[in-house]
Amino acid sequence: MKNYSIYIKINEEKNLIHTSGITFKEFFKGIDINNRGFLILAGYPYNCEFNMNLFLEYVTKSQAEAFADEDVYSFGDFCWVDFEEEEQLNCVTKDELAELLYMSHMKEPLYNFKIKSLNNKYSYLCHDDGWWNNVYIDNTEEYKRVIKYKLMKEFKGRRKIICEPNNDLIEIVYKMCKEGLVIDFEKKEFDSVNLFCVGDIATMDDLEIKIDRYRNKLGGLSITYNSRKKLWEYY
Numbered sequence: 238m239k240n241y242s243i244y245i246k247i248n249e250e251k252n253l254i255h256t257s258g259i260t261f262k263e264f265f266k267g268i269d270i271n272n273r274g275f276l277i278l279a280g281y282p283y284n285c286e287f288n289m290n291l292f293l294e295y296v297t298k299s300q301a302e303a304f305a306d307e308d309v310y311s312f313g314d315f316c317w318v319d320f321e322e323e324e325q326l327n328c329v330t331k332d333e334l335a336e337l338l339y340m341s342h343m344k345e346p347l348y349n350f351k352i353k354s355l356n357n358k359y360s361y362l363c364h365d366d367g368w369w370n371n372v373y374i375d376n377t378e379e380y381k382r383v384i385k386y387k388l389m390k391e392f393k394g395r396r397k398i399i400c401e402p403n404n405d406l407i408e409i410v411y412k413m414c415k416e417g418l419v420i421d422f423e424k425k426e427f428d429s430v431n432l433f434c435v436g437d438i439a440t441m442d443d444l445e446i447k448i449d450r451y452r453n454k455l456g457g458l459s460i461t462y463n464s465r466k467k468l469w470e471y472y
Contacts, residue, residue, distance in 0.1 A: 246417040260367040265305040267386030278341035279314035320355040433457035
């Protein structure tokens, strides 16, 4: 298991998820979106095509898996929205293009993260992927799949097989994410990690200060994977 902590803050009213420590590849694998195309607003993917109507690159459904394996952190700014069919790209209006470019520059929507012509479900907006990501999502409860994927990935280690966390545990973690959750892998003990809510975070320095402060407090939730029983336990 890697030694670090991740932060997740879910704002259901804004359909917004702030994260630190979760990468695009983990989001892609967790939420399983290889059946969508990706309109690239910022970044320079190798596996892509070019749309002359928007003067923007895009990733087709068939290119999606290879795209997820690229080193998107090296792009610096990395932003995209998804779409259903390539033909939709030629229906994007000038006003919608302006909204897309604003989203890419400011890392937040001008009006709404959903673009009518594209019927997108997600807007992924970040600089230095995995460091500080803004993800807008049509149904924030879909993010439970990313949480489950991330926990399984970090707990699996060298094991060949690990069972999935049960829905009750994922529901508890998801609710904690609404309060601004840190999952503290850095202070793990064997197959156990601590979780604690730290609220809203303005900067990475603020996050580090709060992590150090909460590590020394009692309370919170601990998650353990019992490899002998093949059970997830929490207390």
